[in-house]
Amino acid sequence: MATITTEEVKHVAALARLEFNEEDIQQFAHQLARIIDYIGKLNELDTADVPPTSHVLPIRNIVKADAAKPTNRRDDFLEGAPSAQEGYFEVPKVIE
Amino acid sequence: MPLHELAAHELHEKLKAREITSVELTQSVYDRISAVERRVQGYITLTKDIAFEQAEVADAGFERGDEMQPLAGIPIAVKDVICTKDVLTTCGSKILHNFISPYDATVMTKIRHQGFVMIGKTNMDEFAMGSSTENSAFKITRNPWNLDTIPGGSSGGSAAVVAADAAICALGSDTGGSIRQPAALCGVVGMKPTYGRVSRYGLVAFASSLDQIGPFSKDVTDCALMLNAICGHDPMDSTSVNRPDTDFTQNLVNGISGIKIGIPKEYFIEGLDADVEARVRDAIEVLRGCGAIIKEISLPHTEYAIATYYIIAPAEASANLARYDGVRFGFRASNAENLIDMYRKTRSQGFGEEVKRRIMLGTYALSSGYYDAYYLKAQKVRTLIKSDFDSAFETVDVIAAPTSPTPAFKVGERTDDPLQMYLSDILTTPASLAGIPAISMPCGLTHSGLPVGLQIIAPAFEENKILRVAYTYEQHTGRHQKKPNL
Secondary structure, three states: OOOOOHHHHHHHHHHOOOOOOHHHHHHHHHHHHHHHHHHHHHHHOOOOOOOOOOOOOOOOOOOOOOOOOOOOOHHHHHHOOOOEEOOEEOOOOOOO | OOHHHOOHHHHHHHHHOOOOOHHHHHHHHHHHHHHHHHHHOOEEEEOHHHHHHHHHHHHHHHHHOOOOOOOOOOEEEEEOOEOOOOOEOOOOOHHHOOOEOOOOOHHHHHHHHHOOEEEEEEOOOHHHOOOOOOOOOOOOOOEOOEOOEOOOOOOHHHHHHHHOOOOOEEEEEEOOOOOHHHHHHHOOEEEEOOOOOEOOOOEOOOOOOOOEEEEEEOOHHHHHHHHHHHEOOOOOOOOOOOOOOOOHHHHOOOOOOOOEEEEEHHHOOOOOOHHHHHHHHHHHHHHHHOOOEEEEEOOOOHHHHHHHHHHHHHHHHHHHHHHOOOOOOOOOOOOOOOHHHHHHHHHHHHOOHHHHHHHHHHHHHHOOOOOHHHHHHHHHHHHHHHHHHHHHOOOOOEEEEEOOOOOOOEOOOOOOOHHHHHHHHOOOHHHHHHOOOEEEEEEEEOOOOOEEEEEEEOOOOOHHHHHHHHHHHHHHHOHHHOOOOO
């Protein structure tokens, strides 16, 4: 059985900007280990010469004409913001 | 028969003949909702004012004798993962509990152009992550066939309201089976089109290389009409495919003589419910009786699909869900010490358990030192799964199989064991990973009276073959006429 330590869970949580209590961390360590264990099934397959599929469609970069279009809907978008001021999104102080 | 029990194509004839009005029809659907919604719990938001306004516009068009689109005046429900301008779009999540979309998804623009009537937004597993609709932050939707059971997921609300006649059709989204599995469990028709057929613009992203919008309907004809309405190239989605528009109703042909149907032995697995297997085998015999050539085939990498899917989908989700940080929209936690703390508190309080689990799994799979072992490995196996289908389609036209290994399970039965829940998707994830179209349609009931779904899978952009086989089957069985006893 794969093991995932509580330290690893804390590290991944920090990367994902999530916080958990000790009980949740224990549970995640257990559940993730079980899922990772199951996923280990893929190692039964030799894929050395298999190209990866990131996308099913044979399309490459899509470019658009470099033309200006009216897209300024600032006020509409700010309406849904948890906090806004003078045309900006407001967040807690970043620089002391 | 009450109006809400009819299919869109039947209602269209009545609307066109001025036998009924869209306002009467819309009222009939809301009356039905009043009667059943307390038990089914399929909707997050009802949009009654908008609906009657749209119904009046449609009626005026019919009155004037305008050329009316097939979905004009038809009451349709929309999964709450699809952005609807000026209407709450929650994705079943606390983090978007107050999000009023400032714009319409392209599919909404398209069905508005048809003159549809929006009944409401349907319940779903949070961010479409789940197979039972128990992961919604708001409510648990029940299966109209048995209120103790789940409707499937993640589009459980859309499937349940169509099954309960609380909408005529609905839109859903399918990443690993989220249209097909609930369609199977609720006894309605649900189709995941080819990846790239339907614009994802305005579909809140879960796993971008897999997500696809598709229809729920009461029969195959309505499925074709919904596809006509929503498919097509969209410059706003760079993975939208530019192909000439086709009229899917051309494929509603009763006759499949000589069509080769492959039966993948790997889909008749241990753990497949005996009644499900029996109903699907019966359906295959019906197709044989209609002149189809039935052939056993092998899709050897099927057993690796769940493991592949549960790396790729969470990895993409962990990136897509980074945007929920409490800055621009939705929920923001209070009492944060600084910006990073605000992100953390907002996300930790705003996301539910399953969403956090998948973000953790995806972040882990993509984190330094693990990328090759997990994500790259999964992408390589994805190639093998896709190749299985490519080889199979060299000898058969379509593939027929069960949609879900079991009928609807009990509410709460799988919530304690995430892996067990993930295995619900075992027969739907392979087509998702290959990006190919697949339908689930009703093929009878189990002994305990729960619906069973027949899945029909075709090569990319060959929805026409699926529709032909599905339509022929429906014409020979009439099974879609069975209704739950609510």
